[in-house]
Amino acid sequence: MGWIAAVAALGMAATLSGCGGEAGGGDVTLKLVAADYGSTDANTSKRYWDDLARAYEKKNPDTKVEVTVLSWKDVDREVAKMVKEGNAPDLAQIGAYADFAKEDKLYKVQDMVSVTTEANFLPLLSQAGEVHRVQYGLPFASSTRLLFYNEDLFTKAGAKPPTTWAELQEAAQKLKDKGVKYPFALPLGSEESQAETLMWMLAGGGGYRSKNGDGYAIASEENAHTFSWLRDNLVGKGLTGPVAPGRLDRQPAFDAFAKGEVGMLNGHPTLMEQAEKAGIKVGMVPLPGEKGKAKAAMGVADWMMAFKQNGHRKEIGKFLDFVYRDDNVLKFSGDYDLLPVTVTASQQMTDDPAHKELKPFLQELPTSVLYPVGETSWAAVSKSIKANIGKAVESKGDPQAVLDRIATDAQNAEAAE
Incomplete structure (x- = not known):
């Protein structure tokens, strides 16, 4: 879809550990910049990401996840600025990925996440995440109108x-x-x-x-x-x-x-x-x-992407497998009345009476038409x-x-x- 609000969590110039090369061991800090889907401090996406990061760190004590949440009106611009200045985050959850893919700054999806995660994205959204038939954008949130x-x-x-x-x-x-x-x-x-x-x-x-x-x-x-x-x-x-x-x-x-x-x-x-x-x-x-x-109908998707700069491919992939677990996908979708981007989570939402009001939107998604986001x-x-x-x-x-x-x-x- 783009979508709302404002909050900055952590300093934009935070230093990342293990920069350069392919990280192979020791403690690693992943930096994530994400868009805010909330409209007030009470429902800011920072709460979601902080909870998810702490849960991941508890199970993976050798990896720390630093999260910065910015408003939709700022986040795409700020990420582009960070990349231009040579301070790319490891992960960005924003509105578009194609320019970064064209510049060869992103990991291919197949080189990061498990086969199970990759295969679970809704086919329409996986295809929309491709540039020249290679997927660089991972769909994160979707909606229809x-x-x-x-x-x-x-x-x-x-x-x-x-x-x-x-x-x-x-x-x-x-x-x-x-x-x-x-x-x-x-x-x-x-x-x-x-x-x-x-x-x-x-x-x-x-x-x-x-x-x-x-x-x-x-x-x-x-x-x-x-x-x-x-x-x-x-x-x-x-x-x-x-x-x-x-x-x-x-x-x-x-x-x-x-x-x-x-x-x-x-x-x-x-x-x-x-x-x-x-x-x-x-x-x-x-x-x-x-x-x-x-x-x-028209469909909208926002995107997750992973930057090569800091060399944390393996750690990024493991974290993304966690991000795209059904419980995490459904939690975010439920919090913000958005549609899940994976097959299994979509089916669970469809079957759940608590989300019956979203059923008409879910029914439109598989045949919807998205923006041509794969075009730079x-x-x-x-x-x-x-x-x-x-x-x-x-x-x-x-x-x-x-x-x-x-x-x-x-x-x-x-x-x-």
């Missing part, structure tokens, strides 16, 4: 959960007629518009990649049609609320949903918890396609989407021209590789 709707607002408006774009527009109009502030919240601002964009592209039969997976297809006819429909049938009819989609970020849209100000929006499991805590009765359905259910050009493409896509749905916007501009940026990014 569904269309959320406020059941009470729908009841008052006499609306029904949509199964087609026409029904979605009809429901949004009924919500507007009842005075709902955001009949359909459409966050195409700079925070995470690459996600909202992909959801709608998939609903319209398109996507970021060509149908055979060979290159980008951002400016396709299907994608242009989708954003023309959004411009004319939602935004142009005043059904997306008082903030222009290009200036609406995801978190403010989520917050508005939790306040009862939004009729519908695309959301992930964390929003479900946020809204229910606020007393909102949440309904969920797949985002519809133009004439029925979309062929695929993706970071530049995502940046262009965030900067430009909101213009496509403005009243006088030209979706084809906007998509052409993003496609050109994608071509330039690929040429620069």
Whole structure:
């Protein structure tokens, strides 16, 4: 998916023992930098990682694990800075791995973890962790997206959960007629518009990649049609609320949903918890396609990767085997309403009545479509989407021209590789 909050645990310049070469014995310190999935000090991911590190150290007294937890808005940048300065961590749990793999800074997954661990990742996520058919990224957390709707607002408006774009527009109009502030919240601002964009592209039969997976297809006819429909049938009819989609970020849209100000929006499991805590009765359905259910939902994954710099391949692999045990995977997924990335943990969550609210998301994951994270050009493409896509749905916007501009940026990014 990227996802929330802020906390710095340990100093960024901590010195690692055993640097250089392949560690072969004696005490070793592994340095891990991880993203924070919590929103407050009470639910920071630091608590999870500290507990896990202490449990591992108890069983492996010759290995110490130092953990630094940073907010999502900082962690990718800080890890890149550390690597550039020659102070790479042993492990980083962040949003993207491909640039580091291209620079030959990462261990291959097959060279670290056990065969059992490697084979247990969900196939879709294992494949997404590959660069040139070699896996460098270990999926750590995943999510899918569904269309959320406020059941009470729908009841008052006499609306029904949509199964087609026409029904979605009809429901949004009924919500507007009842005075709902955001009949359909459409966050195409700079925070995470690459996600909202992909959801709608998939609903319209398109996507970021060509149908055979060979290159980008951002400016396709299907994608242009989708954003023309959004411009004319939602935004142009005043059904997306008082903030222009290009200036609406995801978190403010989520917050508005939790306040009862939004009729519908695309959301992930964390929003479900946020809204229910606020007393909102949440309904969920797949985002519809133009004439029925979309062929695929959007999936999101965040990544674990291991850097070669300090030469701790064996110790890293042993620690990762522990990280990906079912009990640890389920603990993290349960704490943050995320989806497990392994086959066995996914099955356990599916079978557990305590997680029945996550079942619709779990059902979408195996056939979902992820960002093209294995492409080193993706970071530049995502940046262009965030900067430009909101213009496509403005009243006088030209979706084809906007998509052409993003496609050109994608071509330039690929040429620069």
